[in-house]
Amino acid sequence: MKVSKRLYSYYLIWPALLIYSVFFVLPALTGLFYSFTDWRLDRENIQFIGWDNFERIFTDRTLLLAIKNTAIFAVVTVIGKNLLGIALAVGLNMKLKSKNLLRAIFYSPSILSVLVISIVFTPMLRSDGTINRIFEAVGLPSLSQAWLTNPALVIWTVAFVSIWQHTGFQMAIYLAGLQSISKEYYEAATIDGAGSWRSFRSITIPLLLPAININLMLTLIGGLKVFSEVFVLTGGGPGNASQVVGTIILRSFGEGSWGLGTAVNTLLFAAVTIIAIPLLIFMRRKEVSE
Amino acid sequence: MSFSRKMAWRNYVVEGLLILASLLIILPLLIMLFGSFMTSAEVLKFSLRLPEKWNFSNYTTVFREGGLGRAFLNGMLITGVSSILNIFTSSAASFILVRRETKWSNFLYMFFFMGLIAPMSTITTIRVVQWMGFYGSITSVILIYASLNTAFSVFLYSGFIRSIPKALDEVAFLEGANTFDVFFKIVTPLIVPVNATVAIMVFMSVWNDITIPLYFLTDSSDWTMPLSVYNFYGKYSRDWNLIFADLVLTSLPVLILYIFCQKYIVSGLTAGAVKG
Numbered sequence: 123m124k125v126s127k128r129l130y131s132y133y134l135i136w137p138a139l140l141i142y143s144v145f146f147v148l149p150a151l152t153g154l155f156y157s158f159t160d161w162r163l164d165r166e167n168i169q170f171i172g173w174d175n176f177e178r179i180f181t182d183r184t185l186l187l188a189i190k191n192t193a194i195f196a197v198v199t200v201i202g203k204n205l206l207g208i209a210l211a212v213g214l215n216m217k218l219k220s221k222n223l224l225r226a227i228f229y230s231p232s233i234l235s236v237l238v239i240s241i242v243f244t245p246m247l248r249s250d251g252t253i254n255r256i257f258e259a260v261g262l263p264s265l266s267q268a269w270l271t272n273p274a275l276v277i278w279t280v281a282f283v284s285i286w287q288h289t290g291f292q293m294a295i296y297l298a299g300l301q302s303i304s305k306e307y308y309e310a311a312t313i314d315g316a317g318s319w320r321s322f323r324s325i326t327i328p329l330l331l332p333a334i335n336i337n338l339m340l341t342l343i344g345g346l347k348v349f350s351e352v353f354v355l356t357g358g359g360p361g362n363a364s365q366v367v368g369t370i371i372l373r374s375f376g377e378g379s380w381g382l383g384t385a386v387n388t389l390l391f392a393a394v395t396i397i398a399i400p401l402l403i404f405m406r407r408k409e410v411s412e
Numbered sequence: 413m414s415f416s417r418k419m420a421w422r423n424y425v426v427e428g429l430l431i432l433a434s435l436l437i438i439l440p441l442l443i444m445l446f447g448s449f450m451t452s453a454e455v456l457k458f459s460l461r462l463p464e465k466w467n468f469s470n471y472t473t474v475f476r477e478g479g480l481g482r483a484f485l486n487g488m489l490i491t492g493v494s495s496i497l498n499i500f501t502s503s504a505a506s507f508i509l510v511r512r513e514t515k516w517s518n519f520l521y522m523f524f525f526m527g528l529i530a531p532m533s534t535i536t537t538i539r540v541v542q543w544m545g546f547y548g549s550i551t552s553v554i555l556i557y558a559s560l561n562t563a564f565s566v567f568l569y570s571g572f573i574r575s576i577p578k579a580l581d582e583v584a585f586l587e588g589a590n591t592f593d594v595f596f597k598i599v600t601p602l603i604v605p606v607n608a609t610v611a612i613m614v615f616m617s618v619w620n621d622i623t624i625p626l627y628f629l630t631d632s633s634d635w636t637m638p639l640s641v642y643n644f645y646g647k648y649s650r651d652w653n654l655i656f657a658d659l660v661l662t663s664l665p666v667l668i669l670y671i672f673c674q675k676y677i678v679s680g681l682t683a684g685a686v687k688g
Contacts, residue, residue: 130511131591135520138505138562141497145559146527149540153533210430218427227434231441233670235620237638238659241645242444245458245652252443252458286437298682347531350622354642375535375627383535390531398529 150391157385163378175385185386188365191277192390195366196345198278202285203341204334207292212326214293215300225297232291239287240354244270247279247355270356273363280351280364288344292337299333300326339401346394448656455653470657474644478658482633483640487619487665490550490636494557495614498565499607501558506569507595511578521570527563534627541628548630556624561614568613568680572606573599609680612673616666637662 157175159168179185210228214221231239246252247269254266269279303326311321327334349368352358358365358373365373367390374383439460447455448470450463474480505524509517537556541547581594589597625639632643641658648654670677 127512127514129585129591130508132508134504134508134591134595138501138524138566139520141501141555141559142524142527142562144540145537145556146530146532146562147523149533149537150530152539153536156536156539210433213426213430216423216426218423218430220427220431224430224434227437230667230670231437233616233666234663235622235638235666237620237622237642238444238663239440241641241655241659242440246440246443255459290437294678298678302682343529353622353626371534372626375538380535384533387531387533387535391533394529394531402529 153384153387153391156381157388159381161381161384163380168381171381175382176389178382179385179389184362184365185370187362188367188370189389191364192346192348192366192368194277195281195284195348196342198281199284199288199345199348200338200341202281203289203292204337206285206289207296207337208330208334210289210293211296211300212322215297225294228290229294230290231287232289232294234287236284236287236350237354240283240351243283243286244355247283271360273360276356276360276364277366280348280355283355284348284351288341292341295337295340296330296333299330303329335401335404339398342401343394343398346390346397444656444659447653448660450653452651452653455656458652467653470653471661474654474658474661477648477654478644479632479635479640480637480658480661483635483637486550486634487636490553490557491615491618494554494561494618495611497554497558498561498614499610502562502565502610503569503573503600503603503607504595505562506566506573507599508591509566510570510573511581521566524563524566527560528567532560534623538627548628548634550629550634553624553628556628557614557618557621560624561617564613565610568610569603569606572603576602605676605679608673609676612669612676613680615669619666 156168158170158172160171160174161168179189214225214228218224248254249266249268249271251269253269257263257265267275270276307325307329308321311325316324347368348366349372352364352366352369353372356364358369367386370386371383374380374386443458443460446461446463447458449466449468450470451465451467454464509521509524538547541552541556544552546552576599580598584594584598619636620638621636622638622642625636629635629639632640635643641655641662644658645655
């Protein structure tokens, strides 16, 4: 007996659809429109100015640097969080006595606020801070650096703090993925004489693909949207050396150049969509072929 | 015999390396925790040591001067209401999206799913909230969080509701129930564990966030704990013992939630890892 689809009334969708559309989709669409205008705090009449905002973004040195920094941060954190995340998960999936405690320790920073971790790291990353003092104590003073004040280094330092905090989250997703792989595959592989590296490459990686995909997506999108880490650790400084797209939007908002700010946001939107959509389609195909 | 001995050796080596690595995670957190009990001179070494004397008074000082009581209640109100709103609206929407299986409902699912990817357009959101006349209010922040979390929650609920047999609804419909009856009396009791997962995930992300309060809460009496702490950090940048105490207090609610509700967090993560 088949029940008519119409019995599932669309009324129940309306509240979610309304809130989501008004506070997320509508701003996104109006943002698209405003990024082609000279919308400013001090202007009565908003004028349509074509691609001018985007031209400015690609000729302004600070804005270009912010785009470059965002890309560096995203790439470095994607690689760091996923490689270390897989390594930790594989290790903690073995029969270790302390595995439950270790899992909890590695996961714990990711439940805290980025604000908390960034403030805790600020004094440790100073020139005379804990990290440099440790390097000196172990006889490696050449490794001490001006972590937060060297313009060439600062975005890498911010990326490191983010990797430190969030790798445990990626680890937890990889662990869940590993635990869904049946032990029998490994037993069969051992009987066939496969070593552990061979088993890892031929069993673990292919069966871990759903977790790898979701983690790549999460870290990449999160990396491109970075804001809080930079805001608290450096405020975009020294000078503008660690500005990213997220902090530029806040600065444009503060300066009242709203048209430019929304244009920067539109660019971020385009970048995230262009990168994420093909990845999503790829994921769907993989799922079907499995 | 030699094979299993080799395995045991390997396990010891891995365990040793992981314990060393875990120290890198624990040390900064302990520096914060111990530092929060020190005097303002003692804390400035930022190295790992127990405080000479445990100054619990740091905590009462920050509580008094940082306006934390108020900030705690603001945070509870914002996180509480936005997660309840989000649970209610997203689970109801997912129920229909999953059961309808039409072109239109598939399109709507993708429409919600885009929210997982697209970045929020902050400046124009402020504009929209201004048009509606409640920019700067706690209400605006609650609604924004509810909308920002819709995509993730719909994704989580849809996966779970798909696994509930449709036959349950069909029997109820044949006995004359309507959509609301079926949703509230049959589906809602079955998705209680997912509600817990969503509530905790939303609570944690909202509680920890500073971006939305920074843009949308213009009045300091409406601030949440992380934003008050950020403000305190700017004002008292010499008294690191007080800053650390402030950070510990801000972290306590999520830590307590994590300790008591680990099960639900893990099931949320598993959904992501296995379903992709």
